[in-house]
Amino acid sequence: MGTTLLPGCAGKYVLGVDPACPGCQELLIAPHMLLHCPNHKAQRDHLEAALHSHQLVLNLSNMLDPKGAARGPVFSALAKYLLDCQITDKI
Numbered sequence: 001m002g003t004t005l006l007p008g009c010a011g012k013y014v015l016g017v018d019p020a021c022p023g024c025q026e027l028l029i030a031p032h033m034l035l036h037c038p039n040h041k042a043q044r045d046h047l048e049a050a051l052h053s054h055q056l057v058l059n060l061s062n063m064l065d066p067k068g069a070a071r072g073p074v075f076s077a078l079a080k081y082l083l084d085c086q087i088t089d090k091i
């Protein structure tokens with residue numbers, strides 16, 4: 001996964017950017033934001049349900065590179081997740 005503007009990534013390069021997640025103080029990098037942050041569990045449940053409806057488990061590979069017919073619906077669910085989490089300015 002490449003560099004993002006999430007604080008855990010940008011904070012390595014930009015002085016004054018706190019790399020910690022404001023909600024739980026973990027390093028705010030993409031896997032934390034997409035898979036683990038407890039502050040976005042409710043939003044993630046919808047994303048996970050979309051993956052499960054295509055027999056996919058919640059992981060970065062299935063989320064960022066879904067195959068075949070799952071591609072459109074999973075990307076739609078991922079876009080909704082990012083909007084619901086209000087982090088579109090960080091990616």
Ligand SMILES: [Zn+2]
Binds near residue numbers: 023026037038
């Ligand atoms: Zn967090």
